[in-house]
Amino acid sequence: MNETLVTLVGNAATAVEFRETATGGMARFRFAVTPRRWDREKQLWADGRTSFYTVWAWRTLAAHLAGSVSVGEPLVVHGRLKVREEEQDGQRRSFVDVEAVAIGHDLSRGTAAFRRAVRAESLTPAGTEPRTAAGDGPDLTERPERVTVGDTGRLPVDRKGAGEMAAVS
Numbered sequence: 001m002n003e004t005l006v007t008l009v010g011n012a013a014t015a016v017e018f019r020e021t022a023t024g025g026m027a028r029f030r031f032a033v034t035p036r037r038w039d040r041e042k043q044l045w046a047d048g049r050t051s052f053y054t055v056w057a058w059r060t061l062a063a064h065l066a067g068s069v070s071v072g073e074p075l076v077v078h079g080r081l082k083v084r085e086e087e088q089d090g091q092r093r094s095f096v097d098v099e100a101v102a103i104g105h106d107l108s109r110g111t112a113a114f115r116r117a118v119r120a121e122s123l124t125p126a127g128t129e130p131r132t133a134a135g136d137g138p139d140l141t142e143r144p145e146r147v148t149v150g151d152t153g154r155l156p157v158d159r160k161g162a163g164e165m166a167a168v169s
Contacts, residue, residue: 004081006098008033009106012073013052018066027062029069031055031077031098055079057100064117065103074106 010033018027035048055077057065069075079100085092105112 005079005101006081007076007078008053008098009076010034010074012069012071012075015071016066016069018062024059025062025066027057027065029055029065031075051096053077054095054097055100055103056097057103060117061100061103065100068105069103074109076104076106078102 008031010031013030013032016027016029018025020026031053032050033053034050036045037048038044039046077098077100079098079102082097082099084095084097086095087093
């Protein structure tokens with residue numbers, strides 16, 4: 001196939017809109033990409049013109065996206081570039097979309113705590129208790145609060161309230 005694959009680095013400009021469809025979930029959001037360039041005359045970094053893209057995600061990626069991304073968060077988006085033209089108010093307009101293959105937080109600008117999703121086939125025969133990789137351990141369906149690194153450079157080890165801390169090296 002002759003498709004144009006792109007990788008964009010930027011920020012979520014809008015909230016993720018999620019909808020269930022007949023073939024699974026669908027999510028979309030606007031994504032802002034602002035290039036930064038070194039201005040030799042001023043000896044400063046300067047922002048270029050911001051480009052906006054509509055990012056589309058389907059099925060499992062859509063559901064995970066809706067539960068993981070908020071406005072303003074730095075992301076890396078990889079997917080198929082799609083350019084479409086539409087007529088609005090008598091004028092032809094061009095829109096640039098990205099059909100996402102993968103989306104993740106930009107770890108060069110912060111930290112993230114990854115949680116593997118529990119699949120339907122990993123449920124017990126009764127379909128009520130999720131199994132972990134080791135067969136015992138935490139309930140993987142529970143979503144802990146977000147983890148951030150403060151001025152101390154320490155991350156909480158137990159996010160359920162025990163309050164133990166471990167140094168980040």
